[in-house]
Amino acid sequence: MASDLGLWSVPLAMIAGAIRVSTPFIFVSVGECLTERSGRINLGLEGTMIMGAMSGYGVALVSGSPWLGVLVAAGVGMLLGALHAAICQLPRVNDVATGIGMMLFGTGLAFFLGKPLIQPKAPNLGAIDFGWWSSIPQIHQALQVNYLFIIGVVLAFAMAWALKNTRWGLIVRLAGESVDAALAIGASVARTRLIATSIGGAFAGVGGAFLSLYYPGSWNEGLSSGQGLMAVALVIFARWEPVRCLWASLLFGAAGAISPALQSVGVTQGYYLFSAAPYVLTLALMIATCSPERSLRGAPAELGAVK
Amino acid sequence: MNTTLERIAVPVLALLASAVLFGLLLAFYAHVDPLEAFGLMYEGAFGSWFSWQNTLTRAAPLILTALCTALPARLGLVIIGNEGVLVVGGVTAAAAGIAVAGAPPLVVQLVMAIAGMAAGGLWIAFAGALRQYRGVNETISSLLLTYIAIALMNHFVEGPLRDPSSLNKPSTWPIGDANMIGTIPGTDVHWGLVFGLVACLLCYLFQRFTTWGFAMEVIGGNPKTARMMGLNVGRYVLLACGAGGAAAGLAGMVEVAAIQGRANASLAVGYGYSGILVSFLARHHPLAIVPVSILLGGIGASGGLLQRRLDLPDAAVVVLQGIIFVAILASETLYGRLLKPKEVA
Amino acid sequence: MIDKFNIGPRSVSRRGLLGGAAAGAMTLGLGGAANAQKPLVIGFIYVGPRDDYGYNQAHAEAAAVLKKMPGVKVQEEEKVPETVSVEKTMESMINLDGATLVFPTSFGYFDPYMLKVAGKYPKIQFRHCGGLWTEGKHPMNTGSYFGYIDEAQYLAGIVAGSVTKSGKLGFVAAKPIPQVLRNINAFTMGAQSVNPKVTTQVIFTGDWALPVKEAEATNSMIAQGVDVVTCHVDSPKVVVETAERAGIYTCGYHCNQAKLAPKGYLTGAEWNWERIYVDMVNDMKAGKAPGNFVRGGLKEGYVRTSAYGPAVPAAVRDKADAAKLAVLNGSLSIYKGALKDNKGNVVIPAGTSYVITEPKLESMNYLVEGVVGSTS
Known part of the structure; x- marks a missing residue:
């Protein structure tokens, strides 16, 4: 057993960590990317994600099928997204604030309804073993890839393509860039945003289902430590590009694996500082890459929150 | 049209609607009598002098942290890093207090307040400066700064600043009983409440009656016009962010100097996040922050009673808060339409 | 899991997932207080x-x-x-x-x-x-x-040290506070008592309930060849389940988690608070004030170990049971010199042996030799 990789195991653990941890970030941020491109911001995805985690777990428990759980999580997320969109469509309603309210509502409701789900154990989603060729356990373990991760990666590229090349993508972008222009071609801005926000919610629900049904793979009230909120922030970091959301999520996941990975090879001092690495790294990258002139590039013009 | 009546009627309607929704959830899912639940909530939040003090104590930190979102919001900035500012302010205040612990109590308290406010002010002014001079979105940077602040706090509290005798609750050294700021005479409520009220009043007067306050309103309304008028937008951004941060930093100082006596992880218990909500619900109006904070404090104070008497989980209160917030925010759409008979029907 | 539901804190089945049924107990809340007695x-x-x-x-x-x-x-x-x-x-x-x-x-x-x-x-x-x-x-x-749950941890360590093949144990911990350090050290010393070469890898997650970090910590230790893992966080569920999925052994903490890991659960250190609370309530009912400083370990029944899992061979059970007997009759002291911390300093001099009630132990700030990790 060639398990003694020394410090080389740190980058390997970071890749493994990125694959394991990033999936919820990918789903939430790619979904929110679509929502924001349509000119609507949904800060409530943290609550949506937790509702998805709870409902997905519950359905998997009752039905015995984790994939049915994922489906229901998507449905619940879609409903919450639609509710958010419907409320924000009312005149004079602030979508940033409503999102924060929805975050509270979703979180509270999930904890409330999820009480009976903490003790029982639901079946988990499986993984594909891409590491079968290697005898090194670290590599073997790093390449245990969950289906949802692959779906998330595919969706990020598909979303980028669709936004650019389809009629539907054009309408979404128009709704986000200029309401007047959208109206001029006869598209319904309200309907577009409703659909985009609902899809964003569905994505977040699936991201939540990943948490409860695969990694860490159980339902409890501490399940999310702000991943949903952070994922929404990553959309701004990724400048509203689905594929960049994917890279940002992976980077963020990898940075989050630094602290346990370093401790596991014996670098143990200052682990709190290492655990802040994802946030410091994101901030540093933003400071390095932004400038007053360029920061607005990519921002949908109708997006109030980031004007 | 009677706008005063409307300003009261709309939120009341929203509250009633939330009560009905929450009541349905209680009756049909939890099988709890909603009227009993609301009776208990009233008892726990406002039913007695004890309950009132409980509510006000919980409202105090929210008033200060809400200002951290409300002041920059005047310029159109969305700051959500309140939790981190409170943490930074609290740890800095504790460190400063320990450093000068031998001085007369009033001096120690003053030094702590200045340290907490300065640290908090700089923390958010940094986010403001990044926005102004580097174009970094302030919402995300202030959120990132919160996580960084909490990690730094843990590092210091469990490392360089740790009092070894704090054992299983790693904390800094205590600032000393003599240096605590105590409670308002005749009550159980600490002075932080008064600090909050004064801060809100000052902010209101500043925004309403000074040229600078007016300039901020112009910038918030239209930054391009403001620039054309020759206003130094950067200076106002730094000022608003700094003042907001100072308020939340002061909340951290109050946590240390009025309650905990030392800084530890209990600084990060969500006062900052609640402050964001308060600010948005109050539509960033300094005077509206006070009643909204009291409402939120009251819900927090009554939550325990719901748990104990009705066997409801803690989350029930969070659900209620969520419903109330969404309902109040959605009800904004009714302004100007409520009193038209057609719309009401 | 059904019995967990019933003895659980709140009988969850009352308003369960599939349509809450009877809710008569709900009305007890206010009515109860008005009773004559x-x-x-x-x-x-x-x-x-x-x-x-x-x-x-x-x-x-x-x-x-x-x-x-x-x-x-x-x-x-x-x-x-x-x-x-x-x-x-x-x-x-x-x-x-x-x-x-x-x-x-x-x-x-x-x-x-x-x-x-x-x-x-x-x-x-x-x-x-x-x-x-x-x-x-x-x-x-x-x-x-x-x-004194470290007594139970010591016994769990004996089992862990006996079944490990790689000689590497893992410990997922929240914060480096005395209560946690006592557990890590006792667990390690228990393991070393049967196999001196055993090391314990510690990962501090930084807080009491961070499921994703706990899972990450468990996985990074598994990648390093750790084959028995335990923890001290508020909810051991994630660590135990992650370990079970990876096919390694676990020791539980706080409660019995055997049901979460039917294959790999070895044993665990559990609280038995009931013992303390019932005594205190009986004191109150008898009109006495309950004790002011109540401490106890295996002997008093305040802590216990979970029943051994199927992966624990009979010989190992005997070893752990023998140690338990020695703790009960006072012939075994967990903390005795010469004991070095993992930086090489002597923390308990040779010839000194602490009883479990020793106040110095309540402010422990070191990790013993054989633990890979740092307290700050």
Whole structure:
């Protein structure tokens, strides 16, 4: 057993960590990317994600099928997204604030309804073993890839393509860039945003289902430590590009694996500082890459929150 | 049209609607009598002098942290890093207090307040400066700064600043009983409440009656016009962010100097996040922050009673808060339409 | 899992997932207080959710036992942060519910909150879990209780050290505080008592409930060849399940987690708070104040080990049982010199042997030789 990789195991653990941890970030941020491109911001995805985690777990428990759980999580997320969109469509309603309210509502409701789900154990989603060729356990373990991760990666590229090349993508972008222009071609801005926000919610629900049904793979009230909120922030970091959301999520996941990975090879001092690495790294990258002139590039013009 | 009546009627309607929704959830899912639940909530939040003090104590930190979102919001900035500012302010205040612990109590308290406010002010002014001079979105940077602040706090509290005798609750050294700021005479409520009220009043007067306050309103309304008028937008951004941060930093100082006596992880218990909500619900109006904070404090104070008497989980209160917030925010759409008979029907 | 539901803190099945059925018990809340005979009202305060499969659940399960005692009424409040909130919760229990005995169960509730409230309500009894109550320094209507769970950890360590093939054990911990360090050290020394070459890898996650980080920590240790893992976080569920999925062994903590890992669960260190609470309630009913400084380990029955899992061979069970007997009859001391920490300093000189009640142990700030990790 060639398990003694020394410090080389740190980058390997970071890749493994990125694959394991990033999936919820990918789903939430790619979904929110679509929502924001349509000119609507949904800060409530943290609550949506937790509702998805709870409902997905519950359905998997009752039905015995984790994939049915994922489906229901998507449905619940879609409903919450639609509710958010419907409320924000009312005149004079602030979508940033409503999102924060929805975050509270979703979180509270999930904890409330999820009480009976903490003790029982639901079946988990499986993984594909891409590491079968290697005898090194670290590599073997790093390449245990969950289906949802692959779906998330595919969706990020598909979303980028669709936004650019389809009629539907054009309408979404128009709704986000200029309401007047959208109206001029006869598209319904309200309907577009409703659909985009609902899809964003569905994505977040699936991201939540990943948490409860695969990694860490159980339902409890501490399940999310702000991943949903952070994922929404990553959309701004990724400048509203689905594929960049994917890279940002992976980077963020990898940075989050630094602290346990370093401790596991014996670098143990200052682990709190290492655990802040994802946030410091994101901030540093933003400071390095932004400038007053360029920061607005990519921002949908109708997006109030980031004007 | 009677706008005063409307300003009261709309939120009341929203509250009633939330009560009905929450009541349905209680009756049909939890099988709890909603009227009993609301009776208990009233008892726990406002039913007695004890309950009132409980509510006000919980409202105090929210008033200060809400200002951290409300002041920059005047310029159109969305700051959500309140939790981190409170943490930074609290740890800095504790460190400063320990450093000068031998001085007369009033001096120690003053030094702590200045340290907490300065640290908090700089923390958010940094986010403001990044926005102004580097174009970094302030919402995300202030959120990132919160996580960084909490990690730094843990590092210091469990490392360089740790009092070894704090054992299983790693904390800094205590600032000393003599240096605590105590409670308002005749009550159980600490002075932080008064600090909050004064801060809100000052902010209101500043925004309403000074040229600078007016300039901020112009910038918030239209930054391009403001620039054309020759206003130094950067200076106002730094000022608003700094003042907001100072308020939340002061909340951290109050946590240390009025309650905990030392800084530890209990600084990060969500006062900052609640402050964001308060600010948005109050539509960033300094005077509206006070009643909204009291409402939120009251819900927090009554939550325990719901748990104990009705066997409801803690989350029930969070659900209620969520419903109330969404309902109040959605009800904004009714302004100007409520009193038209057609719309009401 | 069904029995877990029933003895659980709140009989969840009452309003279960599939349509809550009867809810008669709900009306008890206010009606109970009006009964002719005044019941003894006891307040329990938890820092996290009552059903966390861990620390808080261990207390709530004991509280559920008290609920069945005649003439006793239990009031519980969960997720109370260690701030002024807990002060208000205690006062609210006293003023509004008529509680005369309060159990704040989290360490951070002790100073200043419980001490402050106790000064204000001298007729109410406060008993705190884990605080270092000192006569003369703290009010007499307060007190503290705790279990020496490191004794159970030592036994778990013996089992872990016997079954490990790689000689690497893993420990997922929240924060480097004395209670946690005692557990890590006792677990390691238990393992070293059967196999001196064993090392324990520690990963601190930084907080009490961070499921994703706990899973990451477990996985990174598995990648390093760790084949037995245990933990000290509020809810061991994630660590135990992650280990089971990876096919390695686990030792539980706080409660029995055998059901989460039917294959790999070796044993675990569990609380038995019921023992303490029932005694204290009986004292109250007899008109006496409960003890002010209550401590105990395996011998007093305040802590215990989980039943051995199927992966533990008979010879290993015998070894652990023998050690348990030696702890019970006092012939085995876990903390004895010469003991070095993992930086090479002597922390207990040769010839010195601490009894488990030794106050110095309550402020432990080192990791023993053989532990890979750092306290700051």
